[in-house]
Amino acid sequence: ARDHARAQLRGGAPDVGAVRHSHPAVDGGSVRRARRSPRRASARQRDHRGRTVSPAICGRGTAIPFLHSQPRRTELCNLPYARAAREGRPMTKREEFEAAAAQRILIKDGPYGTAIQQAGLTPEDYAAGTDLAQEQKGNNDLVNLTQPQVIRRICDSYIDAGAHILATNTFNANRISQADYGAEHLVHEINVAAARIIREAVDARNDGIPRFVAGAVGPTNKTLSLSPDVEDPGFREVTFDEIVAVYVEQCRTLVAGGADFILIETVFDTLNCKAAIMAVKQLARELDRDI
Numbered sequence: 001a002r003d004h005a006r007a008q009l010r011g012g013a014p015d016v017g018a019v020r021h022s023h024p025a026v027d028g029g030s031v032r033r034a035r036r037s038p039r040r041a042s043a044r045q046r047d048h049r050g051r052t053v054s055p056a057i058c059g060r061g062t063a064i065p066f067l068h069s070q071p072r073r074t075e076l077c078n079l080p081y082a083r084a085a086r087e088g089r090p091m092t093k094r095e096e097f098e099a100a101a102a103q104r105i106l107i108k109d110g111p112y113g114t115a116i117q118q119a120g121l122t123p124e125d126y127a128a129g130t131d132l133a134q135e136q137k138g139n140n141d142l143v144n145l146t147q148p149q150v151i152r153r154i155c156d157s158y159i160d161a162g163a164h165i166l167a168t169n170t171f172n173a174n175r176i177s178q179a180d181y182g183a184e185h186l187v188h189e190i191n192v193a194a195a196r197i198i199r200e201a202v203d204a205r206n207d208g209i210p211r212f213v214a215g216a217v218g219p220t221n222k223t224l225s226l227s228p229d230v231e232d233p234g235f236r237e238v239t240f241d242e243i244v245a246v247y248v249e250q251c252r253t254l255v256a257g258g259a260d261f262i263l264i265e266t267v268f269d270t271l272n273c274k275a276a277i278m279a280v281k282q283l284a285r286e287l288d289r290d291i
Contacts, residue, residue, distance in 0.1 A: 092290055093212070093260045093261060093290070094261075094290055096210065096212075097212060097260075097261070099210075100164065100210035100212075104164075106164040106165055107162055107163050107164050107165070108163060108164075108165040108167065108214075109155070109158035109159075109161075109163040109165065109166050109167055110158055110161075110163075112140060112151070112154060112167075112169040112171075113140050113171075115154045115157075116140045116143055116150065116151075116154070116169075119147075119150050121137075121143070121147065121150070122137075123135050123136065123137040125146065125147055126138075126139055126142055126143065126146060126147075127142070127146065128146040128147065129145075129146060130142070130145070130146060130183070130186070132181065132182055132183055133182060134181055134182045134183075136181055136183070139172075139178075139181045139183065140169060140171075140172070141169060141170055141171065141172050141173040141177075141178070141190050141194070142181070142183060142186070142190060143169065144168075144169055144170070144173075144190050144191075144193040144194040144197060145186065145189055145190055145193050148193060148197055151169050151194070151197050151198075152197050152200075152201055154169075155197065155198055155201040156201055159201060159202070159205060159211065163211075164209070164210060164211050164212065165211070165212050165214050165263075166198050166201065166202055166211060166212070166213055166214065167198075167213075167214040167215075167216040167263055167265075168191070168194040168195050168197075168198050168213065168214065168215050168216050168254060168257075168259060169194050169197075169216075170190065170191055170194045170195075170215065170216050170217065170218075170250070170254065171216055171217075171218035171265070171266070172218055172220075172221075173187060173190045173191050173194065173250060174187060174217065174218070174220055174246050174247070174249070174250045175187050175246050175249060175250075176220040176221060176222055176238070176243075176246055177218070177220055177221050178190070180221070187249065187250065187253070188249075188253050191215075191250055191253035191254050191257060192253050192254075192256055192257040193257070194254070194257065195213065195215060195253075195254045195255075195256070195257025195258045195259045196257045196258055198213045198258075198259075199213050199257065199258030199259075212260045212261070213258055213259050213260045214259065214260065214261060214262070214263035215251065215254030215255065215257075215259030215260075215261065215262045215263060216263045216265055217247060217250055217251065217254075217262060217263070217264055217265070217276055218265060218266055219266055219267060219268055219269060219272050219273070220243065220246065220272065222237050222238045222243070222272075223268070223269045223271075223272065224236060224238065224239075224240055224243060224269055224271040224272055224275065225269045225270070225271045225272075226269075240271065240275055243272060243275040243276075244275045244278050244279045244282070245279075246279075247275060247276045247278075247279030247280070248279040248282055248283055251279055251280055251283050251291070252283055252286075255283070255287070255291065261291060262276075262280050262291060264276045264277065264280075
């Protein structure tokens with residue numbers, strides 16, 4: 001074997017028909033080396049634009065398995081959604097989401113704030129039937145209660161555009177943010193209504209396309225990492241536990257309204273984000289289910 005390798009380095013052409021190995025299991029006998037078939041030059045391939053593309057990069061041009069079902073590929077049964085089918089149980093929302101993401105690119109919907117502004121609502125439209133003392137124009141989360149048809153119309157437009165992930169209009173539907181409008185006592189009703197609107201819009205489409213309701217939670221208007229008082233860097237308007245409690249309340253009502261999972265968005269303070277994550281995990285333990 002050493003002579004064979006040395007000859008290759010010198011550019012020679014040794015006899016590769018038989019190689020003698022010194023190994024107790026072989027006992028010095030001749031072992032025929034498996035002959036390799038000559039490698040054929042890979043055919044040049046072109047993409048849909050007519051550009052030349054390289055051959056497959058794995059080994060000898062073998063197909064790259066994707067994370068979706070393929071005929072006669074039993075190893076894919078280890079994927080979560082395939083495992084659920086094999087075990088004869090319904091998939092969890094997490095497994096449904098992973099299955100959908102393995103089959104297609106999932107598209108999230110667009111913003112609600114600008115879409116609500118385009119609806120041209122008056123201050124009276126915002127506060128309709130709430131008896132709130134403060135002016136509510138700009139309180140887009142309250143529109144879930146007072147003008148649900150506006151939110152449904154916006155959601156339907158995003159579904160028509162091809163969105164798979166439909167978020168609730170609840171960016172500021174938490175007790176801290178709603179306190180600016182004097183509407184903190186309506187947090188439960190706002191979130192439940194918001195989730196139900198999106199849930200009904202998603203369930204109304206019976207076209208076989210997977211869609212999910214994401215309960216959206218924003219960062220609140222308080223920060224845990226910085227002091228609002230430059231003269232007192234250690235001062236905080238709220239504590240970590242208070243933020244967690246605020247998020248638990250909002251997430252609980254979103255799930256009650258029909259949200260499939262929680263979307264923590266627009267993170268400007270990682271400590272606030274950690275509080276939101278802790279709230280979701282705490283709620284999952286409380287409800288004894290995956291969120």
